[in-house]
Amino acid sequence: MNADILIIGGGIQGCATAFHLARQGASVIVLEKDYVARHASGVNAGGVRLLGRDMAEVPLSKASMEMWQTLDETLGEDTGFRRKTLINIAADETDIETLKAREIRMRAAGYAHERIIDRDELRAALPHVHPSCVGGVTSELDGHAIPYKATSAFRRAAERHGAQVVEGAELTSLRQVGSTWIARTPTGTFEAARVVNCAGAWADRVAMMIGDHVPLSHAAPMLMITARLPHFAGPVVGAVSRQLSFKQFENGTVLIGGGAKGFADRDHNTTRLDYAKLAVASKTAIDFFPIMKTASINRMWAGLEAYMPDNLPVIGPAVNASDAYHAFGFSAHGFQMGPIVGQVMADLVLTGATPYDLNAFRIDRYDRKTL
Amino acid sequence: MFMSLRRTPENTVTVTVNGQQITAPEGQTVWVTMALAGQITTRKSALSAEDRSAYCAMGVCFECLVQVDGLPNQQACLRRISDGMIIETQQITETTEAPLDDF
Ligand SMILES: Cc1cc2nc3c(=O)[nH]c(=O)nc-3n(C[C@H](O)[C@H](O)[C@H](O)COP(=O)(O)OP(=O)(O)OC[C@H]3O[C@@H](n4cnc5c(N)ncnc54)[C@H](O)[C@@H]3O)c2cc1C
Ligand code: FES
Numbered sequence: 001m002n003a004d005i006l007i008i009g010g011g012i013q014g015c016a017t018a019f020h021l022a023r024q025g026a027s028v029i030v031l032e033k034d035y036v037a038r039h040a041s042g043v044n045a046g047g048v049r050l051l052g053r054d055m056a057e058v059p060l061s062k063a064s065m066e067m068w069q070t071l072d073e074t075l076g077e078d079t080g081f082r083r084k085t086l087i088n089i090a091a092d093e094t095d096i097e098t099l100k101a102r103e104i105r106m107r108a109a110g111y112a113h114e115r116i117i118d119r120d121e122l123r124a125a126l127p128h129v130h131p132s133c134v135g136g137v138t139s140e141l142d143g144h145a146i147p148y149k150a151t152s153a154f155r156r157a158a159e160r161h162g163a164q165v166v167e168g169a170e171l172t173s174l175r176q177v178g179s180t181w182i183a184r185t186p187t188g189t190f191e192a193a194r195v196v197n198c199a200g201a202w203a204d205r206v207a208m209m210i211g212d213h214v215p216l217s218h219a220a221p222m223l224m225i226t227a228r229l230p231h232f233a234g235p236v237v238g239a240v241s242r243q244l245s246f247k248q249f250e251n252g253t254v255l256i257g258g259g260a261k262g263f264a265d266r267d268h269n270t271t272r273l274d275y276a277k278l279a280v281a282s283k284t285a286i287d288f289f290p291i292m293k294t295a296s297i298n299r300m301w302a303g304l305e306a307y308m309p310d311n312l313p314v315i316g317p318a319v320n321a322s323d324a325y326h327a328f329g330f331s332a333h334g335f336q337m338g339p340i341v342g343q344v345m346a347d348l349v350l351t352g353a354t355p356y357d358l359n360a361f362r363i364d365r366y367d368r369k370t371l
Numbered sequence: 372m373f374m375s376l377r378r379t380p381e382n383t384v385t386v387t388v389n390g391q392q393i394t395a396p397e398g399q400t401v402w403v404t405m406a407l408a409g410q411i412t413t414r415k416s417a418l419s420a421e422d423r424s425a426y427c428a429m430g431v432c433f434e435c436l437v438q439v440d441g442l443p444n445q446q447a448c449l450r451r452i453s454d455g456m457i458i459e460t461q462q463i464t465e466t467t468e469a470p471l472d473d474f
Contacts (some may be wrong), residue, residue, distance in 0.1 A: 127471055227444050228417050230469035251465050252417070291469055296444040 003029040003164070005349055006183055006192035008171050008206050011041035012147075012335060013327045014198035015154035015165075016342025017349075019075070022161035024350060029190055030155075030163065031183065033170035034269065037151040039200055041335065043303040044147045045223055045245065045257040047236065048336045051086045051114055051139035056312055056360035057337075058111060063356075064340035065141045071339060076160075077153035080146030084247070085235040087117070087125060089136045089288060095240035099137050114139050128232040128291050136240070144236055144247050147335060154342070166190075171199075174209035176321055194323040194349055201266050201304040203314075203328030207363065211320035214329070215309055215366050220264035220271035220302040221257070221332050224278060226295040228252030233289070244284050254295060256285055259332065262302040271302035307331045315344060315361040325349055326363050373406045375399075384454040401458055402428065402435050402447035413437040413447045414461035437461055 005021055007014045010032030018028045032038075050058075050065045071079050090096050099116050106114055117125070118135045125138070155165055169185040174195065176182075183190040199206040204216035229252055236247040243258040260277035278300060285292045308314065311331040318324035325348055327341050334341075347354040380396030387393070388410050395404045402425045405411060412422040413435045426434040428448045435447040438459040447458075 128469060228463050228465065228467075230463055230467040232469035252463065252467065294442055 001029060001164075001188065002191045003027045004192060005029075005194045005196060006031065006181060006190055007196045007198055008183075009198035009200055009203070009328075010036035010155065010165060010167065011039060011198060011200050012037075012151045012154060012338035013041075013200075013330070013341050013345075014196070015041075015151055015158060016338045017196055017198060017327065017345040018158035018163040018165070018342075019154045019161065020342040020346030021349060022158045022163040024346060026346075026350065028158065028163040029192065030158070030165045031169045031171055031185060031190065032165065032167045033202075035167045036155045036165060037148045040303045040305045040330075041151040041200075041338070042148040043223075043301060044305075044335045045247075045255055046080070046144045046147045046150075046335065047086075047245070047247070047257070047333075048081060048143050048145055049086055049139075049236070049333065050142055050336070051088060051137065052238070053333075054312060055105065055109060058109070059356055060315075060337060060340050060344070062111075062113065064337050067339035067343075068143075068145070068336070069141065071150070071153075075153045075157040077149075077156060079150035079153050080144075081150070082143045082145070083141060084143040085125070085138055085140050086142035086238060087122065087136050087138045087235045088238040088240050089122065089126075089129060089133050089244070090240045091133055091242060091288075093134060096135055098240055099135075113141065125235055126233060126237065128289050130288055130290060133288065138235070142236060145335075150335075150338070154338070171206060171209070174206070176323070179323070181323070194325070196345055196349060197324070197326045198328060200328060201264070201306040203306055203326065207318075207326060210318050210324045210326075212318050212326070212363050213367075214314060214363050216314075216329055217307050217309075218264050218266050218304055219307055220262040221305055222260050222262045222273055222278060222281075222300060222302040224256045224281070224297045224300040226254040226256070227298050229254055229291070229295055232291050237288075239288065242284055242288075243281060244288055246285060253298070254292070256281060258284065264302075264304055266304055269304070271304060273300055273302060305330070305332050309366065313337070313341075313361055314363045315341065316358045316363060317348060319362075319364045372409075373403075375403070375407055384452055384456075386452045386454070386456040386458055388458045389460055395452060397452075399452055400448055401437060401439065401445070401450045401452055401456075404452050405437075405447060405458065410460075412460050415464060417464050420464050
């Protein structure tokens with residue numbers, strides 16, 4: 001099969017890239033070794049978060065946040081997005097100092113989307129928070145979406161514009177012959193002029209096939225969801241310096257994250273849970289919200305996620321091959337970035353340029369300059 | 372409707388079911404205690420708010436969830452009663468708001 005552009009990986013980055021390319025008339029094939037949204041993009045916490053982003057990520061994340069507000073209309077599908085506000089709680093004065101230092105840097109860079117709140121405003125927004133908490137920081141555009149719905153929405157919208165998604169097709173070899181990329185999978189061979197690597201926790205392997213080396217690691221962040229609780233938290237909740245993150249859905253269930261990692265085995269597509277760490281995460285949630293001591297955990301799971309050493313993604317062209325591009329390594333906060341990453345990749349592939357500064361996301365930023 | 376086959380229990384404990392004090396044989400389950408006292412509603416359905424009670428009575432179906440000592444989602448058919456236990460029909464539905472005096 002032939003196409004203008006071959007995308008490796010049917011997660012949100014691959015599907016969003018396919019959507020933006022296909023709607024501009026390019027012919028696109030997405031190769032997915034399992035099925036669309038099988039991995040991080042289908043099982044993540046659905047947090048659509050601009051708050052607390054690394055400075056380098058803010059311009060992309062801000063643009064993505066604008067896109068999320070109307071994404072259902074853009075894609076003609078339900079992504080489950082709800083704008084809810086996110087509050088990171090300051091447990092003590094040290095946290096407030098951390099927030100003030102960040103506020104100075106944010107203002108200097110011209111950003112005004114984060115706002116520090118005092119104890120009274122915190123308690124007004126989250127009446128069930130532990131009374132010892134002193135304040136926090138909030139971003140009002142933030143919210144959450146349903147991961148598999150959002151990723152599938154991009155996939156179907158791409159397909160409506162003519163993109164082809166081939167599931168169960170693992171890329172096993174990739175070679176550039178002249179100006180053609182030849183991709184082999186157990187089910188067939190595909191040819192394209194350009195290739196985009198959106199292979200998530202496996203992207204270093206695909207990068208290697210392209211010719212680029214990258215110090216990518218992978219891990220298995222864990223989540224748990226409770227049985228219905230009476231409604232007690234409208235905004236999405238995080239903490240400035242503790243591993244706390246949860247959201248309560250309209251049906252009353254509470255999804256608890258926080259970043260605790262299980263055991264990742266990417267060769268077998270599997271993860272194993274670390275229950276001791278989940279117990280610590282539960283304890284943290286109870287510390288901040290005593291009502292959580294009445295919660296019953298219904299299910300727990302983990303997903304395979306790609307991490308870069310600086311927790312920033314790789315977004316940009318390949319350095320050791322022409323007509324190849326990368327978007328991976330989102331380090332547990334890439335779901336929110338999906339909409340803008342798709343657009344940036346489409347711009348790069350079709351025009352060779354993007355209005356965004358991608359310098360911090362170069363694939364060769366860890367290359368050794370000396371022996 | 373329900374009747375215990377055990378006529379002369381050796382030891383009894385006293386529990387409260389939705390405000391009603393009940394003295395019952397030690398070792399009896401929460402659900403049997405509720406049923407013998409004529410209080411068969413363990414919980415309200417989360418979506419329809421209809422009454423629910425035990426179905427399998429052997430720990431499998433999770434129909435009989437009840438609130439015990441302030442902790443919701445306890446299986447009434449598996450939990451044994453103990454002295455001073457406070458048992459309440461579980462009221463959590465999709466629209467329940469958490470009261471602020473919880474802690
Ligand atoms: C538990 C958990 C919670 C998270 N919570 C949040 C959150 O709240 N907010 C947020 O913004 N982000 C969150 N993230 C991060 C977010 O899910 C990821 O950053 C994002 O989904 C990455 O998308 P992706 O498309 O790069 O990767 P993936 O979704 O992993 O997609 C990559 C795909 O490539 C395929 N693939 C790999 N190799 C090949 C090959 N050789 N041939 C064919 N296909 C291949 C894989 O099968 C996979 O489906 C979380 C992640 C996890 C695991
Ligand atoms: S009645 Fe089935 S679990 Fe209790």
